[in-house]
Amino acid sequence: MNTSTEAVKQLQDALDAAQRATDVIDNLLAEHDYQDVASLTAQAAASLLSSAIALMQSQDESAMEFFDITEDLMEAVYNIIDGEIDDD
Numbered sequence: 705m706n707t708s709t710e711a712v713k714q715l716q717d718a719l720d721a722a723q724r725a726t727d728v729i730d731n732l733l734a735e736h737d738y739q740d741v742a743s744l745t746a747q748a749a750a751s752l753l754s755s756a757i758a759l760m761q762s763q764d765e766s767a768m769e770f771f772d773i774t775e776d777l778m779e780a781v782y783n784i785i786d787g788e789i790d791d792d
Contacts, residue, residue: 708760715757722750741784748777 726746729739736742751774758767 712757712760715753715760719750719753719757722746722753726750741781744777744781744784748774748781751777 726743729743729746732739751770755767755770755774758764758770
């Protein structure tokens with residue numbers, strides 16, 4: 705049966721996985737060309753998952769804070785990409 709509790713559990717599992725992936729990306733044995741962008745993107749995904757969890761728990765103010773964090777992270781991604789394009 706699908707319940708909001710089950711949805712929160714699934715979202716929390718996904719959040720945990722995204723956070724673990726970010727940790728791996730940030731601690732690669734060999735540096736990767738797109739490691740910084742991948743890390744920021746994974747952090748943004750985790751922030752969006754946190755927003756979804758907050759929304760499912762009727763915590764709209766918290767969800768909006770996570771949306772703001774996501775927006776900042778994605779802005780950082782675009783800044784890096786734009787900087788790389790300008791360098792070429």
